[in-house]
Structure formats: structure tokens, C-alpha cells
């Protein structure tokens with residue numbers, strides 16, 4: 001019978017589904033294991049990156065099930081977001097319709113791959129049954145003071161009439177229409193993630209070992225903790241004070257000017273009535289229209305303008321000019337910088353450009369810095385000089401001493417700053433979860449009542465060609481009554497950032513059909529945290545940080561009782577084509593559906609798993625998928641050829657007594673070694689490719705030994721046991737093929753309920769070992785010696801080998817070293 005993947009695969013997919021083989025709940029007394037892959041955006045079709053992601057997760061899920069765990073493996077859809085709106089505009093189809101038909105299509109594509117999902121837990125974030133809980137969290141966070149509204153400059157496209165995320169601004173232009181992006185002040189809702197900066201940083205400690213180091217350090221950098229001091233500079237001839245944030249209080253005697261962010265509120269006061277005023281205003285306008293990415297780039301040409309004002313350095317009383325500079329950010333530290341050109345590179349470049357003084361206050365041990373000849377700032381450690389009473393201290397000592405002095409003299413204090421910003425969750429978008437607040441002329445901003453949730457996103461709207469949200473001109477949506485005073489009010493028309501949905505979906509899966517609550521604590525606290533999370537490294541910062549924050553915020557609102565959502569993280573590499581990422585725009589896409597039609601799902605899965613270790617990128621190749629197909633067929637043929645000869649045997653069921661010949665002994669040894677290797681590779685290292693390679697070797701051995709073994713009852717037992725092991729070991733990778741063969745072998749219980757085979761040490765004891773014999777450092781023989789032989793016996797055998805004899809003939813043996821099981825080294829002259 002020819003291997004027919006289409007027939008076999010659909011048969012087993014149906015069988016597993018009808019029997020609910022992957023359904024699990026939280027009342028089991030087995031230990032739980034929660035396996036989760038990052039859920040897909042329903043863009044239309046699944047691509048190879050998805051196949052790789054979900055195949056990796058499915059191996060973990062199936063393996064853990066075989067290891068006796070109660071495994072939850074859910075799937076759902078990250079279904080709100082911009083592409084649906086764009087497609088709606090382009091194809092004149094409603095975003096809801098577009099999204100749901102994509103979901104239907106992708107669900108059937110995923111089903112065709114045979115993943116062991118518990119589909120009863122499926123969710124789509126655009127369903128009101130999902131986002132209503134998010135609206136509830138919004139109200140809880142508001143109550144708890146974790147949410148606030150603030151005006152802030154945003155990237156704004158005047159043509160599309162909408163805010164753009166930083167990622168949607170390309171070289172200062174709108175990604176969609178190439179209009180120059182402006183900065184516009186808008187009132188937005190912010191989640192106070194900065195309240196959790198310290199905990200988010202500290203808890204990374206708990207994730208070490210379970211998360212890739214690279215991701216941990218990316219999160220650390222994103223949170224960006226800086227320890228330093230705030231120093232207050234008095235403005236000359238004024239009552240005003242400008243505090244600066246510095247990580248280098250030890251350099252304070254070297255300040256030669258001050259730089260303010262263009263948006264700094266003091267700028268207007270400083271230039272008032274001064275001749276520079278108009279020029280400064282023009283400069284500020286130009287710089288504030290640049291986007292943040294450009295402003296923070298290292299290549300930014302440093303520019304600034306003198307305000308005409310001066311301030312006083314509290315440490316030495318010197319008077320320094322105040323500049324406005326393009327590289328100073330308003331929302332970091334205090335938005336003002338004490339500039340020390342001798343020891344800070346940006347200040348150095350700025351000072352050279354505008355001919356400002358460079359004062360050396362830190363001297364290195366081995367050279368003497370000369371400000372007139374320096375070509376760059378000196379930023380390494382050294383000894384404080386020209387620093388009053390602090391001179392002579394090392395700069396590390398100085399950092400603390402200066403900070404203490406500031407505190408004692410009430411002109412500064414030690415402080416900590418984080419690079420992390422509060423999370424702006426407002427989007428001027430239609431296809432998102434409505435924000436549950438209303439604006440009332442009497443009462444101001446009023447949260448919706450819980451019993452009014454969900455605030456449904458109206459589906460009966462006309463989307464605008466230019467991408468503007470239709471919500472502000474949908475009267476049925478905006479006109480509402482104030483929950484507080486009952487008078488007419490207006491509904492918030494911004495929707496939530498889609499990252500809000502993906503921040504808690506892992507929790508909803510634990511109780512996805514609950515209509516009374518987002519989840520029950522019993523279900524969530526049983527399943528959570530996720531034991532193994534798998535996804536692309538492109539989410540290393542935002543999604544993972546937001547989900548970590550959300551977990552802590554929900555914990556503090558008494559919704560759950562753990563601190564971190566994902567105990568272990570595996571970041572998978574990309575699937576490449578001709579060395580670059582597969583993408584529609586490059587036209588280098590391999591469609592999984594085509595591949596499944598040609599080779600079957602098992603082969604496609606196998607190739608994605610065998611091509612490389614999970615974390616590494618790999619190239620899609622015809623020869624690669626052909627190779628996987630050949631291996632699948634090789635297993636199939638082995639069974640076919642032995643039809644009628646095989647017994648219905650459990651894996652690792654043959655005994656030492658069954659091994660009456662060399663071949664049998666060898667097969668049994670190899671069988672047990674393979675169980676050990678494959679299990680270790682999967683469990684400890686996610687080395688699925690080497691686990692598969694080990695099974696391939698066993699299959700090769702079986703081909704070589706089968707004729708010798710199939711002749712008698714004991715031999716057949718050995719053969720059947722080993723084949724049964726192959727089928728079990730391969731079942732997480734090629735589940736349909738294995739399930740079919742399992743049935744052909746006469747098993748009545750489905751393979752999805754089988755246990756992972758267990759090896760025995762006894763079977764792995766070798767009775768002959770290969771020993772290399774060297775004479776004066778050169779290999780002269782390889783001997784098969786009984787494993788039980790003593791050192792002396794091995795030495796005798798070595799000395800009597802014909803070739804060795806030839807090389808020691810007529811010489812005196814000076815020394816013999818025996819490394820048991822490996823080597824005999826003879827020194828003779």
C-alpha cells in the first residue's frame with residue numbers, strides 16, 4: 001500500500017477531534033503543563049513562520065502529554081488591528097467580515113496541520129465576549145490609579161488624519177501616503193507601567209535560565225535604569241530653578257553650559273524679551289516636528305541655540321549659558337542637562353561646534369588630558385581634578401560624595417531614572433476595543449458602569465477612504481448618557497492599542513467560555529503561569545513587557561496570584577528563502593497549503609523541525625523537504641516490508657533473553673540509547689533536529705538488521721519492540737503517520753494516549769568496546785575487546801595484535817598506558 005498522507009492525515013484529524021483527545025481541564029490530578037505559542041494575527045493565510053512556530057509548540061505539547069502531564073495547548077486570534085481597516089478600505093469589505101473570514105480560513109489551515117489544540121478554548125480578541133473583560137480591567141485600573149489621561153506630542157499624519165506609531169513613520173514620512181509627519185498634542189490614555197519599572201527589572205532575575213539571555217538583556221535595556229543625582233541650577237537674576245538629571249555628579253565642576261529640551265517649559269520664560277526670542281522659537285518649532293526615532297539616533301547632527309539666559313552651578317558658583325539643544329529629550333530625567341564637554345561625547349561635539357569651553361575635571365592615571373587637543377570626550381574612570389575639596393578623589397568615590405554634599409546643601413539629591421515610558425493605549429482607530437469612558441459637560445471624564453459593559457464596537461459604520469476612524473461621526477455610538485448624572489454625554493472614540501488584548505489572552509484561555517468573569521481563579525491559578533511560551537524574537541520587548549506588566553497589575557487588583565506570566569520562553573528563528581525573510585512583497589513565499597497538498601502535513605512539520613535548532617534561522621529548500629519526505633516514506637516502507645512479521649509490542653519490551661545474536665543485541669542497545677538521546681534532546685535542549693537524527697540512525701540500523709531478526713520468534717520480538725519505539729519517538733513530530741502505523745501494528749488504544757518510552761540502563765551496557773592502540777603516538781590498531789576485560793587483559797590483547805607487534809618488534813617497551821574502554825598507548829624504543 002502506498003503512503004497516502006492526505007487520507008491518513010484527515011482520518012486522524014477527524015478521529016482526534018471526535019474523541020476530544022486534546023481536551024483538558026483543571027480538575028486532573030496529573031501535573032499541569034501549559035504550552036502556548038504566540039497567537040496569530042488573522043491576516044488571511046498561514047505562512048511558514050506560523051507552521052514552524054506551531055510545530056515547535058506541538059512537539060512540546062505532545063511530548064509532555066506522553067510524559068504524563070496534563071497539557072493545555074490552546075489557540076486563538078489576535079484579531080483587532082490596522083490591517084483589517086486597510087483591507088476594508090482597499091477591498092470595500094467590513095473589517096469584521098474580513099477578519100472572520102480570515103479566521104475561518106486559517107483555522108482550517110491549522111487544523112489540516114494536525115496540531116493538538118484544545119479548540120474549545122479558541123478565542124478572537126475582536127469578539128465582545130473577549131474585549132468586555134478588557135474594558136472591565138480598564139475600569140479597575142482607573143480605580144486603582146493605574147490609568148490616567150494626559151496630553152502628549154504624537155506623530156500625526158495630516159493627510160490620513162491619524163496618529164501614527166513610531167514604527168509607522170519611515171524617514172519622517174507617513175508609511176501609507178508619504179506625507180511629512182507632524183507632532184501634535186493629543187490627550188491620550190496612559191497605563192502606568194512605570195510604577196512597575198523596578199519590579200519588572202528585578203523579576204527578570206526569576207526568568208533567568210527560562211528565558212533567552214538576549215531577551216532578558218533587551219528588556220533590561222528597555223527599562224533602562226539609571227542611578228544618579230538631580231542638581232538644581234538657579235537661573236541668573238530670577239527666582240527660577242532648573243533641575244538637571246545626571247549620572248555623573250562627579251563631573252559637576254566641569255559644567256560649561258546647560259542644554260534644555262526644545263519642549264522644556266522654561267524655554268519660553270528664559271527668552272522672554274530677549275533679542276534671541278524669535279530665532280529660538282523657530283528652532284524649537286523645527287526640532288519638535290521631528291520624530292522621536294530621528295531625535296534619538298546616534299547619527300543626529302548635534303544642534304542648538306543660545307537662549308540669552310545664564311544659570312549658576314551650585315557647586316562652584318560659576319555662571320553658564322543656557323542653550324536649547326536638539327538631542328535633549330523632554331520626557332527623560334528633567335528635560336535639562338548640565339553639559340560637561342570634556343567627559344560626555346554629545347556635549348563635546350556641541351562645544352566644538354559652538355566654541356564653548358571644555359573643562360577637564362577627571363584625569364586618567366596614565367596621560368594628561370589637554371582640552372585644546374582632545375579629539376573626543378574622556379568617559380573612562382579617573383581622578384577628580386579642578387573640583388574644589390573633591391579633587392583627589394577617584395571619580396567613583398566622587399559620585400557619592402558630591403551627591404551627599406548636594407543633599408546636605410539642599411540643592412540636589414540622589415535619584416533613579418528609568419528609560420521606560422508610560423504606555424499610551426489610545427488609538428484613533430476604528431477596529432479596536434472601545435475605551436469605556438464618557439465625557440460629560442457636568443461631570444467631566446466619567447467611567448462607564450460595570451453593568452453597562454461591554455461597550456460594543458458598532459459594526460454598522462461606513463469606513464472612510466482616508467483611514468480616519470468612523471467612530472467620531474457615528475451618532476449612535478458617541479451619543480450616550482452620563483453614568484453619573486444621567487445627562488447627555490459623549491463617548492470616548494479612541495480604541496485600545498491591540499497590545500492590550502495580547503497582554504492577557506494567555507489568562508483567558510484557562511477559562512475561555514466563561515460568560516460571568518474573565519476567568520475563574522481556580523482555573524487560572526491552576527494553569528498559570530505558562531510553562532512554555534514560544535514565539536518570534538521580534539516580540540522580545542513590547543509584547544512580553546506589556547504582558548508581564550499586565551500580570552502584575554491584575555495581581556494587584558486581586559485577579560490572580562502569580563507574578564510572571566511566562567516561566568520559559570523559546571524564541572524561534574525565521575524561515576528564509578534565498579537568504580532573506582519570506583514575504584509577500586519579495587514574492588518569495590512558499591505556501592504551506594501547497595506543500596501540504598504535495599507532501600502531507602507530517603512531512604512539512606518534520607522539515608520545519610529537522611532543518612535547524614529552533615532558535616536558528618533556516619533556509620527553505622526543495623531538497624530539504626524532499627529529504628523529510630523520503631524519511632517518512634522510509635518508515636512507512638519498513639513497516640510494509642515486515643507486514644505479517646511484526647508483533648503488537650510495547651516500546652522497549654524486548655528483554656536481554658530475546659537477544660540471541662549480535663544483531664539483536666545491537667538493535668536493543670540502539671533502541672534504548674535512542675530513547676535516552678531523543679528524550680534528553682527534546683526535554684533539556686529543544687534540540688528537535690538531533691532527536692530526529694537519532695531516530696533516523698535507529699531506522700537505518702533496523703533496515704540492516706531486519707532480515708537477520710525476522711526469522712525467529714525472539715528476533716521478531718526485538719524487531720517489533722524497536723519499531724514500536726521508533727513510532728512512539730516520532731509521534732510528536734509526525735503524529736498522523738505514527739498513529740496510522742500504530743493502528744496497523746494492532747494497537748487498539750490511540751497513540752496520543754501512549755507514554756513516552758522508558759529506557760533501561762541494563763540494555764545500554766555494551767559487551768564489547770573498541771579500543772585504539774597507539775605505538776609512540778601513532779595509531780596502529782583498533783581492537784574489539786570484551787567490556788569486562790581488566791586493564792592487564794586489554795594490555796595483553798594490544799601487545800599481541802599483529803600490526804602492533806610489527807611496530808614494537810626489536811624495541812624495548814618503556815611504558816604502557818591503558819585508558820579503559822578507549823585507548824592503549826605504548827611507548828617503545
Ligand code: ANZ
Pocket residue numbers: 225226245246247248251261327328329330331332333334335336337338339340342343344417
Ligand atoms: C552630565 C554628564 C557628564 C552626563 C558626563 C554624562 C556624562 P543615561 O545613562 O542614559 O541615564 N541626560 C540627562 N537627561 C537627558 C535628556 N533628557 N536628554 C538627553 N540627555 C540627557 O544618561 C544620563 C545622562 O544623559 C545624564 O548624565 C545627562 O548627561 C544626559 F561626563 O550629565 B550627564
Ligand code: ZN
Pocket residue numbers: 440441442443444446482483484485486487489
Ligand atoms: Zn455627567
